[in-house]
Amino acid sequence: GAVVSQHPSRVICKSGTSVKIECRSLDFQATTMFWYRQFPKQSLMLMATSNEGSKATYEQGVEKDKFLINHASLTLSTLTVTSAHPEDSSFYICSARSRGAGSPLHFGNGTRLTVT
């Protein structure tokens, strides 16, 4: 069964609003979670690494003020897309390892964001 739960699965919002996406680890603690973004017919690109109790690490070209990441507990990381614009429309997927370093990375089911 799924070890990483992501919510919501789909969201449509108006330009200028903010959207929060939740990623939960089920039955395990995740000090680190990874957020990816996937545009249509493209591959998954790492956006940021979410670290429990400390600031997230963002990949080059990803605006940290636009994509706010909060990893306030060992089982929950949130990604907030602030002041969303149509170009932020994408598929966002989180991931975590249930057994720490050296084990497979498990992915949530993703969130399809459409900004109108």
Added chain:
Amino acid sequence: GIQVEQSPPDLILQEGANSTLRCNFSDSVNNLQWFHQNPWGQLINLFYIPSGTKQNGRLSATTVATERYSLLYISSSQTTDSGVYFCAVQKNSGNTPLVFGKGTRLSVIA
């Protein structure tokens, strides 16, 4: 950073046919995973295979780490096998992210 190349980019198969998907990577890796992304976007873990050979039903995978490639074999393909297959690698040890290839888009037709 590490480069991950997958081939072919697109593949069309008749139902029942076999296929081999390839993943080349530019540096040594600690971890390699194969995924199937279904039409709804879900990423399904197929194999965690940093080296060696594994089989799961009609699917099998082989990674030759010293030569920096991995192969995914699909036998007796079914229409439900359609989707995108991704290879992803982890270069460093520790709890570090995966780097994805661009995928192979597979269409199995009846």
